[in-house]
Each structure stands twice: as C-alpha cells, then as structure tokens.
Amino acid sequence: MTAVATPSAASTALYDIPGPLARRRHLLYGAVATVLIAALVAWVVYLLFDTHQFTAQKWDPFTYKGIQELLLRGLGNTLKAFAYAAVFSLALGGVLATARLSAHRPVRWLATLLVEFFRAMPVLVMIFFVFVALKVQPLPALVTGLTLYNGSVLAEVFRTGVNTVDRGQREAAYSLGMRKTQVMTHVLVPQALRAMLPTIISQLVVALKDTSLGFLITYEEFLHAGKLIAGNLDYGLPFIPVVMIISPIYIGMCMLLSWLAHWVAKRQRRSLKTEAVEVAAAEPGTLLPGAGEHQPRIPHSPDGPKSVE
C-alpha cells in the first residue's frame, strides 16, 4: 500500500495511476466538460442581459446612501440575532449536555426528552410558535427558536465529545480519587471541547444561516432589507440585482466561519492535547433523532469520523 500521490485522484480506491492513454482521454473529457460548463455560464449571463438585469435603473438604488444604510442595518440585525443565538445556544447546550450526562435518572430522561423533541422539530415551527402563539417580538422569537434547536444539537455534540474521550482518561482520573465533577471539569470536558470545536463552529454556521428565517417573521434582517428594495417599482423590481448583492455577503460570511471550522479541525488534529480523543470533522452535528447511542462510528478514517453523532 504505497502512498501514491497522483495529481488527479490522490489515494482513492477508484483509480489506478493513469497511463499516457488514460491521461490523454482525461484531457479530452476535461476539454468537453469545460466547454459544457462554460456554455452553461454563458447561457446564464446571456439570460441576465436578455432580461435587462444590468440596466442602470435596477442598479441605481445601490448608490443611494439611504439604501446602503438600510442594507447595513439589516446586516447588523442579522449579526445581532446570530450573536444572541450563538451565546444562548452554547449555554443551553452546556446545560442540556450536563443534564444528559447526569447520574440522576429523572434528570437524564427529562433532558433526553427535550433534546430529542427540539431536534426533531423544524426550527421554523418553534420560531412561529413563539412569535404567533406567545405573541413575542420578532427578535426574541427568532433567538428563542434558534437557541432551542441549536442548543439541543450542541448538547448532543458536547455529550458525544465527552463520550469519545478515551476510556483510560476517565478511569485514570477516578483511580486518582477524583470525584465525578472533577473528572468532568478537569479531564473530560477540556479534551471533549477541543475535539468537538470544529463541529461546534460548524453548528454555529447553521445558526448563522438560520437567522435568515427571521425574514419570514418580519424581523428586519438582511434579507428583509433586500426584499424592501427588490419590491420597489420605481427601480423596476430589482430582484436579481438584490440577490446578486446579498448572496455573496451572506455566503461569504458563512464560508468564512466554515473555513474557520476546517482550520481549527486541522490545528486540533495536530495538537498534542487531543491525543486521547478523536477530533471531529468540521461538519454540523448529524445524529438521527430517535437513534440510540450505539451508532457505528467510523474509526480512524483519514480525517476523523465523517458522521459526527
């Protein structure tokens, strides 16, 4: 099993190292695919021009200071909702995880019930419930919904993290005479947090993306500001220009955070402090709701477990 690093398909079970003939064939496929993709892009650009999306009338509004401020205010509100949701869901996640790891059975059951319920519910149902039934302002409703959902998922992430720390660590700590709380706070949790940091950040990306749900309950966030501009007849209903301005900013923010998760994952994997625990991949928590704790993990795959439970 010599490590062969071909430029195209490094260490995959799918291909041999391509010979001259195969390389030529791949080059041909590449050329055809490039032409097809270029044609697709060209067609989209043509459509954009054909439907007059680049006329001055539709782009003019973005030069006005008022509109720029409207967009910035929207962005600020999005970030504000995200900040609240992130802090609260980390806190809730910590509490629920502690409860699920508790030695008292009723506490454990209650926490399990809550976590499973909130994870099985669409976030939007919770947000709407708080907004419509409890008649709360949009921002608290949005933050509550996001907190309940992401907090429950984070609780599972924390718990998985604690459970994946090598058993020897726990046993060694107990045999030193530490009590359960000490074992947790001094031994297990620090290692678990390190290992789960990529997953935690990835879950925060989910929270950031979901702040856009505030749009549906008329919270004045980024997308809402966009809608206001897009629905303006004076500017010729600039839906496409608005999407073209908003999406790169939104996607850019999420990408930046995702990238941070990947960077952290790489860094933690190299760290000496994660030797007794496997660093999770930078993916949001994805455990099937209702599934027990006995799902197979994928051990020692090149970059950590792919399915984070």
Place this chain on the structure above:
Amino acid sequence: MNVLTDNLSLYGKGLLGTVELTVYASLLALVLGFLMASFRVAPVGSLRAFGTVWVTVLRNTPLTLLFFAVLLGLPRFGVVLPFQLFAVLALGCYTSAFICEAVRAGINTVPTGQGEAARSLGMTFTQTLGSVVLPQAFRSVIPPVGSTLIALAKNSAIAGSFSVTELLGTYKTLNELGYSIIWSFVWIAVGYLIVTLTISAVFNVLEKRWGVAR
C-alpha cells in the same frame, strides 16, 4: 382538542403537502447529490471544480435566501412554474450538496486496497465501482443520508411561507378560523414528529440491515 377533529382535512392536506415536498425534493437531492459526488471524485479537473463550487456555495447558502432567489428571482427570468415545483427545486438543490458530501465521504472510507485488489483481479472500472466500492460505501452512507433527509423534511417548513401548501402553513387558516393557536401548533408539531420519526425509523432499519458492524 377539537382543533384536530374539526380540521382533519386541512391538516391532512398540509401533511400531504409536506410529505410530497419531502419525497420529491429527496429524490431530486439524491440524484443531484450522487451526480455531484461522482463529479467530485472524477479524474476530470473541470468537473471536480464544478462539483466543489456547487457544494461549497450551496452548503453556505441560507435556505431562506435560496428560496427567495428561486421563488421570487427565477420568475424575473421568465421562468414561470408552480410554486410547489420551485420549492422542490430549491430544497432539492440545497440538500443535494449535503448528500454529495455524505456520499463522497462514504466513498473515501472504502480502503484503497479494495479498489486495488479489484483491479488486480482484472475488473473493469464499472465492475470495481459497482460490485466493490459502492456497496461498501453505501453501508457507511446510510446514517448521514438519513439525517440529511430528516433535515430536508424539517426545512420544507420554509416553503409554507412562500405560499406552498404544507403543514406549518395550516396555522394561518386555523388562526383566522379562531381556533386555539397553541393546540393548532401542538398538532402541527405532532405532524412533523410523525414525518421525521418515520424517516428516522426507516433509516434505522436500513442501518441495522446493511450498516457496517464495527
């Protein structure tokens, strides 16, 4: 309590709408996701780049923004389709990025030796893929695909706010009819639990049957 019995047909229609959205979007997501995964492991550079861009962009797009762009933006191109189809398109494309990553991760968990052994037995590319690599990848892909599809079912609630008939949207009608909001939400929650727990159960059975015992 009588919210449910009085409005059984309304709830039924909503639940059916959610199930339809979920099923159609799942099919689209599975097909597109598989296609994109094959692009991402292909020996052709431009296809790999296309797959990577597709996955990176869609995974980092808020679904509401995608709905906004597809349901309100595409009609500006003169594309006029029923809202439900638009919703399936948005949901399916969004989820396909996650399916793609799950499938790709599954393929990557198959040890290199398996493919090498298959090839050294003289198997062709199709044979290697079809009878050695994919069956093994399939096993480790079951749980992540399951949770992705559950996420899809939950995400379909967004469609309700874009005038597609589905479960969450029923609260509006019930609210106007003057029923207790809390109870109408309780039954909506039960509906979603039925959908998500069914998918979860199906995938747990699949997992028991074909999952890798490790």
